[in-house]
Amino acid sequence: MxxxxxxxxxxxSPIDAAAVAQHEAAPRWPAALAEEVWWAESRPAEGGRVALRRTWLDRPGAAVETVLPAPWNARTRVHEYGGRPYVLTRGTAGPVAVFSEFGDQRLYRYSPGADTAPRPLTPDPDVPCAHRYAELIVGPGGEEVWCVREAHTGPAPTDVTRSIVAVPLDGSAAGDPDAIRTVARDQHFLACPRLSPDGRRLSWISWDHPHMPWEATLLRVATVREGRAETVHTVAGGEDEAVVQAEWMDPATLCCVTDPGGWWNPHQVSLTEDGGVEREPVNLVRRPEEFGGPLWQLGSRWSVPLHDGRIAAVHGRASTRVGLVSPASGEIVDAATPHTEWWGGLALAGTAGDTLLGVAAAPAVAPEVVAVSLTDGSWRSLSRPRGSGEARDAPYxxxxxxxxxxxxxxxxxxxxxxxxxxxxxxxxxxxxxxxxxxxxxxxxxxxxxxxxxxxxxxxxxxxxxxxxxxxxxxxxxxxxxxxxxxxxxxxxxxxxxxxxxxxxxxxxxxxxxxxxxxxxxxxxxxxxxxxxxxxxxxxxxxxxxxxxxxxxxxxxxxxxxxxxxxxxxxxxxxxxxxxxxxxxxxxxxxxxxxxxxxxxxxxxxxxxxxxxxxxxxxxxxxxxxxxxxxxxxxxxxxxxxxxxxxxxxxxxxxxxxxxxxxxxxxxxxxxxx
Structure with a gap:
């Protein structure tokens, strides 16, 4: 030409400021209940709110629908930078989303198949937005959500306490603050609460001023008794070492992303019966690459253990890919997709947990929710549907x-x-x-x-x-x-x-x-x-x-x-x-x-x-x-x-x-x- x-x-140029603003509606935080996949998506044209959207893996050609109606805004203000604002669980009438509403920072429960509007789960504090919640997980038995709660207790910005709390799903805490149970307290900052598969142990990451979470953190493990964390052990981290994520591989083994060698690599932590460390954490992939990132927002997942013992992991230097790690050999097999950047938002989907979800992009591919089959390696975009593995011209x-x-x-x-x-x-x-x-x-x-x-x-x-x-x-x-x-x-x-x-x-x-x-x-x-x-x-x-x-x-x-x-x-x-x-x-x-x-x-x-x-x-x-x-x-x-x-x-x-x-x-x- x-x-x-x-x-x-x-x-x-046809790319005007309005097109840029519309492009800012990027997906984040994918999650799934079997074949049903959800994610959060910002909406600049709707007052900047964050909507919840969903589609289905087993319905080819299914439309993407907005689940959380306006003006509801699924966004948490924990640390002011926020993080993963919702979790999915199953109710009698279908899927239930528990989310943080930006306007008042309370937790709400919403079942799109049964509720006309979200119902509050936490009380309205005397000072607006004084209690904030992030990184929600489903508690043992499925009747509570456990999460990090940030409580602002005074006029100074540093008048803050944090704890891991249990919030009942029946709504009883909406009018009774005492119905919220404190599960664990630790250092000034908390992140990454995770229950072991058998529900007997709880792990989390903690750190304290003046450190930032990419400088020095501790990985803790505690025994869960009557809904509370007891007998806390430090199993990884320390000065000049930053654990940024930990996930349970089985009831006695954690995979944590930490950097004692100068790079965030996946490490295996084997625990004794009393919750202590059986031996020093073992580096599973000793590479000069990053398998994690800075904890600016709570809820990032750069790695997810799979049912067959492998680990799906985001990794790279400067740019990132997603691959399957074999812990025994350290071998990584990367997914064959055109994406050159994956964020720390991995999740598993499918009835058999055989699909990997993530948010990915490339210079010619706008950020999208991607589903990768762990069976045959095929992939497809869920937020911008097209044929399996099919390329499509990016906007403009x-x-x-x-x-x-x-x-x-x-x-x-x-x-x-x-x-x-x-x-x-x-x-x-x-x-x-x-x-x-x-x-x-x-x-x-x-x-x-x-x-x-x-x-x-x-x-x-x-x-x-x-x-x-x-x-x-x-x-x-x-x-x-x-x-x-x-x-x-x-x-x-x-x-x-x-x-x-x-x-x-x-x-x-x-x-x-x-x-x-x-x-x-x-x-x-x-x-x-x-x-x-x-x-x-x-x-x-x-x-x-x-x-x-x-x-x-x-x-x-x-x-x-x-x-x-x-x-x-x-x-x-x-x-x-x-x-x-x-x-x-x-x-x-x-x-x-x-x-x-x-x-x-x-x-x-x-x-x-x-x-x-x-x-x-x-x-x-x-x-x-x-x-x-x-x-x-x-x-x-x-x-x-x-x-x-x-x-x-x-x-x-x-x-x-x-x-x-x-x-x-x-x-x-x-x-x-």
Missing amino acids: TTRPLPYGSWP AQWLPRPEARVFTGTDERDVHANVYPPHNPEHSAPRNERPPYVVWVHGGPTGRAPMIHDLEVAYFTSRGIGVVAVNYGGSTGFGRAYRERLRANWGIVDVQDCVSVARALVEEGAADPARLAIRGGSAGGWTAAVALTGTSTFRCGTIKFPVLDLVGWRTGETHDFESRYLESLVGPWPQTKQRYEDRSPVRRAESITAPFVLLQGLEDEICPPVQCERFLERLRGRGIPHAYLAFEGEQHGFRLESTIRAALHAELSLYAQVFGFTTNTPTVELRP
Whole structure:
């Protein structure tokens, strides 16, 4: 096809902000009752709510239906980042879903075959949303759900206690808080409660401040007597070791994902009759690959034991696959699907448990719920039905970028991983000798990773002639403990250096215009973008979304309990290194910023509250730097409303157009000094 030359950035594209917002309706958390498969799915067009959807394995061509009607919103606020918000069990009239309702954080029971509306299972606390529930499992006998309960007990963000509790399914606790039984208490944080197949033992993961769950956790096992955990043993984990998942293989054996060797590998833990450890955990697959990830959300399952003794596991470096592990040999046989990224949401389905469920994607495949037969290896998409194993063009397939995973050389000759998305448009090209603008995307966390997948938000820019490079800077997961610990005491240094190194490398290769480089990020990525704009001259402008801007404020009460001491590892001990906190904070260096920017913030954000943005802008007042501040009602940490997603994209593109000198047909956002 002959392409028409137009300046980079001004290429017409059918991928508009509304299409991006609709694309955000991605599936999560698959679960099954025999042949019936459910999952959670966000709905930006419905106020950002999370719906529950379902289909059936044994009904070829069955439509996907929404089970939980609007305005119900299956989303938990435990740790503010939430996690798996529901569990399935069986009732007299068919399947029953027990879920956390976002609006009041109570647990509700809903049977689509019998109930006209969900019925509450937990009481309404005196302080709204003071009790929150996540990672639900069905208790022994099927008459209770057991889960992690987070109780907010005072005005400070750190006034929080957590426990594993049992909630009766008969609804008796809705009006009687005493009907909820405490099963186990432990350290300040709890995750991954799992009952042994015979119901006699309970395992869980715990950790305490100042550690984060990817730094140091403990795997506990207790005997269950009269519905309570007794005689607790520590069977894995410790200092400089993080257990991130554990599942029962049989009543005396656990498979846990932990990293004493520097990589999250599956280990087998054999227990004695009294619940102690028979021997040290045995690494089943000693590979320099990750079989787990950071516990930002409760309920992730990167591995699932199978009935035949094998283990289904998500694994890889940078990208991930799903394979079947033979514990005796360590051999892995990967599923033959086109997906290059699998999330930690595995589950078993089918009457015989012979189907593996997961959420997967690829550069040309949008995230979807995938069912893989454990019998013959065939696969099919459940959330986007098509023939078994059949490929299908992704939305806007011709307009998607052609990404490449790269390893760049950074400061001190260290490797820096990044995904490069060059501009691509099937109908347009750029004038000869023009280099494209590039935007460095910085993921959040900072203990996280930018996967290389079908992403219409990336394509929104690349299809208009703006390159994107997503940098997995030092501190990212997917590359082993040593790589993610590069950020220890170096947040705001290593991450910025790595982003600058990648941007400059693209310029030196002739792939990017040195005068048209930008940086953007949200949350921890917003921090890195702000530090880069206040501390380097590499970027001509930036997009800063719901950021950390003041380390001192963040450390002294301006964030939630989960991350309230995260800076101890990222920056240094408090208050001994207070000067370091002050010196690195963009709010203390606002006078050094010279580049235009847009600042985007949710007004209900409990993690990175708007007060930090307001403080930063006050320090910037009178400096003459063109900028725009957009604050959104009804948004928390990360944008979920369709109107917000559209407005944020328009503001970002408008910034680049004004600074880089190209025209667009999208609304212009005024940049005021």
